[in-house]
Amino acid sequence: MAWQVLFFYFCIFSMASSNQFHYSILEELKLNSIIGNVADDLGLDKINLKMRKLRIVSHHNRNYFNISTENGNLYVSDRIDREEICGLEQSCFLDLEILVENPVNVYSVQVEIQDINDNPPSFYKDIFNIGISESAAPGAQFALGNARDPDLGTNSLQSYHLSPNPHFSLVEKSESGKEYPELILVQPLDREKQQKYEILLSAYDGGKPMKTGTAIVKIFVQDVNDNYPIFSQKLYKVRFEENLPVGSVVLHLNASDKDEGSNAEISYSFSHISENALQVFTINSQTGVITTIGQLDFEATQTYEMTVEAADGGGLVTQCSVLIHMVDLNDNAPEITIASLSTPIPEDSAPGTLVALINIKDLDSGKYGEVTCQITELREIKLVPSSNNYYKLITTGALDRETTSAYNITITAEDEGSPPMVTKKTIHITVSDVNDNAPVFDKSLYISYIPEHTPAGTSIQNIHASDRDDNENARVTYSIINRNIDDIPVSSYVSINSLTGVLYAQRSFDYELLREFQFQVMAKDSGSPPLSSNVTVRICIIDKNDNAPKILYPSPDAEGSALFEFIPHSAEKGYLVTKVIAVDADSGHNAWLAYHLLQVPDPSFFTIGQYTGEIRIGRDLPDTESLRQKIVVLVKDNGVPSLSSTVTLNLVVAENFQQVVPEIRRQPNNSITASNTTFYLVIAIGLISLLFIVTVLITVIVKCRNTHSPTSFDAFSRNVYPQFTLGCPSEISDTSLPFPFSYDVCVTLDSKQNEIAYLKPAQNVPTDNLIDTEFAAPGTNPINTNLSASNNVQV
DSSP, rough: HHHHHHHHHOOOOSSSTTEEEEEEEEOOOTTTTTTHHHHHHHTTTTTGGTTTTTTEEEEESSOOOEEOOOOOEEEOOOOOHHHHTTTSSSEEEEEEEETTTTTTTEEEEEEEEOOOOOOHHHHOEEEEEEEEEEEETTTTTEEEOEEEEOOOOSSEEEEEEEEOOEEEEEEEEEETTEEEEEEESOOOOOTTTOOOEEEEEEEEESSOOOEEEEEEEEEEEESOOOOOOOOOEEEEEEEEEOOOTTTTEEOOOOOOOOOOGGGOOOEEEEEEEHHHHHTTEEOTTTTOOEOOOOOOOOTTSSSSEEEEEEEEEOOOOOEEEEEEEEOOOOOOEEEEEEEEOOOSSETOOTTTEEEEEEEEESSOOGGGGOOOEEEEOOEEEEEEEEEEEEEEEEEEEETTTOOSSEEEEEEEEEEEEESOEEEEEEEEEEEEEEEEOOOSSOSSSEEEEEETOOOOEEEEEEEOOSSSSGGGOOOOEEOOOOOOEEEEGGGGGGEEEEOOHHHHSSSOTTTTOOOOOEEEEEEEEEESSOOEEEEEEEEEEEOOSSSOOOOEOOTTOTTOOEEEEEETTTTTTTTEEEEEEEOSSSSSSGGGGGEEEEEOOOOTTTEEETTTTTEESSSOSSSOOOOOEEEEEEEEESSSOOEEEEEEEEEOSSSHHHHHHHHHTTTTOSSSTTOOHHHHHHHHHHHHHHHHHHHHHHHHHHHHHHSSSSSHHHHHHHTTTTBBBBBBOEEEEEEEOOTEEEOEEEOSSSSGGEEEEOOOTTTOOOOOOOOOOOOTTTTTOOOOOOOOOOOOOOO
């Protein structure tokens, strides 16, 4: 016997399937008894069992086994009773699943529970009361209650034995595969001699050691009752759906008895019924109706078997068997179990990354237990079937936290019932951030307009960049990319707040010195590694009206001298006397100039173009030999407030230059720098002018033919050297256009044709600091393209 126990205890069978293997054990093993080593059988590394989360997934209400993550041993963790687990089933198996993660694999394990002789035969009653009529003839048979043994094979019920008695013997009959003991009358009974007999009935199984069950048979000798109750059939089979309501009629038994009176009154009772069936069914002793008193459940018990006896009033008993089969219904919704869940998931996870491991099961059978599983349609995540009702939730593409930061995935499990039962479960999965987005500026180019003379420290622009990442990866700092502006670092012009991106002026700007400049600002996040972006910032200085007009011609800076303009007597109305030329260092509207006669003896005698500065004769000249007029011209810009400059002109009307000289001599010497030297210089110029006229004329003609443009004599403009045309005595003073411009003066015999040649930049003169004069009053040409003036004399 010992070798048989050892054989069953350590018997391990491996199955053909690569993921399924088989153990066979005896029931009632001690707790912590080792069944086998799963790690060795599966070929797993015992060192990594904890890391791989080796565990058992059981689909039973109780976990009969456990597994050690230290050595991989599969051991018993709860009492194993084959009769409790499988009942009368000939084969008893427990299906387990062994789950291994990293990587995921599921192994099916089938544990066969072998029967041992742990249950003795038992009778439904401890005492059987039998009434036997004294008229019973020898050989009469009386049914006794059979014994039941839940063990299998040789361990189950094998034989019955009756204690020795001269009047009775025992015989065994087989019906429907079951053994029933019957009592046989050997000798006639005499009620007058003995009214009661007690006999011990024993039942034996075939186990080693043998187990025995006993019951007492009490025999009462009665008067004649020679008919037994009779059932319509020995075995009743019925089928019911598991949703049968409590109180429903299962079966109506009816036994008949040919006797009369009390001998024909039949009562019904269960002679043998399992404990779980007794919780569900009851029988009416008078009517024989079997009804339900508990809820039926196919998943708990599929078949109920019971024995019903019918006893008449004379004590005669007849038995029948009732077999009730449950019909499965689709009354169990699929169950969704999250075996493993990984959240959050980095957004740079590779395709195929495991997000969750899901187990789906349905307690129903057949097609009702077949389940399909799916999830809400997602482009980045999909559900992949694994094995043994397991599904893997994996990534299928790149994740982008900035597009989708979290997923609410609804798992839907639906069985094949009609109508189907559906279970839904939602899992929340978040996506963790990776620094994969550089800061982005709100604008591709920042342009800021700043009035000149803005105080240092004024905020001039708010630079802002946003980062679609999260937390540290989205924290942006700002800095100016260092470069020089005219050999001066940009940091001496502007600064930036590294946290807010606000630009501040580091100095007060002057439009006339610096009109605009640009630089780049870098926005960098705090990720690892950090990402950055650059943007160009252009600072434009807005002009203020802080410069008064500057009169270029006639020059008001000639100290100790007076400016004379020669007007011949032949001049008519509209004759161009001279032209006042002025510029303004400001720009735009601030540089629009207007010319006005501020002081004039006779307003009708002279007129001035408001936007051209041309002084012309307003009416015909009077018949006088000479006339001298002193006028003051006001040049005003268009700024707010407006700034202005003035210049004084002496206009002399004479027939020829010789008449002008006395007028010049009569000029009051009220200049701060006037002296006798000036008088002699004028006389000298007049005398030598005839000597140079031919030379000057030839030079002017050659120059005009070669260049077809105004000729510049910078030396003559800076010294008091006259220029003349043939027959046009004139003189050029130091009131020419300021550096870097030069001009030519051509005076003809016809005073109506007097003009100043167009301005032209002097050759080899630096122009870095030139004032922008590209402006003009409405309706006129820019003054730097068509400037003219009359002949003039300055002493």
